[in-house]
Amino acid sequence: MPYRKIAAMPLIEFENVSFAYDDTPILRDVSLQIEAGQLVAIMGGSGSGKTTLLKLIGGQLRAQHGRVLVDGIEVGRLNEGELYQLRRKLGMLFQFGALFTDLSVFDNVAFPLRERTQLPESMIRDLVLMKLHAVGLRGTADWMPQALSGGMARRVALARAIALDPQVMLYDEPFTGLDPISLATVGQLIRELNDALGTASIVVTHDVAESLAIVDYVYFLDQGQLVAQGTPAAVRASTHPFVQQFINAQPDGPLPFHKPAPPYAQALGVQA
Template sequence: MIELRNVYKSFNSHHVLRGVNLKIEAGEGVVVIGGSGTGKSVILKHVIGLIRPDKGEVIIDGQNLADLSEGELSHFRKRFGMLFQGAALFDSLSVWENIGFVLKEHSRLPKEAIMEIVKAKLAMVGLRGIEDKMPADLSGGMKKRVGLARAIAMNPKIILYDEPTTGLDPIMSDVINNLIAQMNQNLSVTSLTITHDMKSAYKIANKIAMLYHGEILEVGTPTQIQNSKNPVIQQFINGSSEGPIRVD
């Protein structure tokens, strides 16, 4: 279970999070939506401990991340998998070295066994025969899928997705959405996704939470969010420039 309790975070004088409360039950897939630059990725980075809150608590499976030392936190992260917005593949390593990286670092498996797992994970994301390619040789969609294969290499219990469909064409976006939905269902993981792509949100979420002005405005099922009376949510999900959300 993931829980953010009254989390505040500022960068210089810019208050990004102003008391975020969010609870994700085990096995649940929650999508946080919100405009660009509203602090969605900051929430994600709090959950995996890359950023520490100025105030408030981040609790994962009953463990307050603030109580962990840097070494303990690093060990704790083994239960996470994370897909980055730009995939963040290590560009000096080949595809198989990227996916097998975490196995090489944290297991004593021989190279052959790692290679087998890499092939299996690549097959799960619909890719074959690209083990020896370098990230620079891959398209945006392939990079995302390799990033996803790397995120699930250690069979994590929690997967975090940062803007999984940003920068992809509509068809590739749908491929990634289907993959994430399948992954959440088949691997029964807890997932937290950050996106402003509503099509993606409806497809992969059990629950959707709207972040606005540094706070979670509303949480609900995709249907509840679609039927929300809140004008901010209606403006956002309908992608309208008219409404209470000001575009500076």
């Protein structure tokens, strides 16, 4: 599915980015670009650096080497006030929705509008109902989050994430815990909203089948490094060992099941 190219300059750009927690490398010399209108998946095993990548975009973390740019602005050089302004361009769908449990559906979606704008309540009401309608849940405006199914809660969280019409959308494992129907619904909404808003979108996910059905491009991370990339068609046809292991869920391959450790007998104190 070709994406609609809107701008020549990437909205998101990583230039030789490295990051480590203490002495543990998480990302190593990562370079990638995502343009407006493009929906990209970041795939890799647990601990490969996918969520760290999202935190670098949002400014929760700062690259130790290289540069992270959002709309041409280097995130790592921003002070607190400038970072707050940059985040107005970002929308985030958290792994399990992260709705405020003591607020109604309506108030959850209205929250960023009330916090970040000076719009009158009458306009906020119209915008909230518009976003809920976009995800098919205008009829739940007065419900509390506890009354929502898992798939419905994720869709409300998506309505909240797009409340301010962000330029960049970040999705952290948006398909986790969803039944097949809800998963397909959320996936289709992500694609449709990306096209309607013309955002640059990153989906961090383990869900191979659903992601390859909706995204324009895929990057594969392994031990903090980009090891493969390509369109969904190229990924399916790839003979790269890591890609083959990942998309076919093979237990044996470049991605080991066991982390490096001393010999098992030695760890148990067994004498040879």
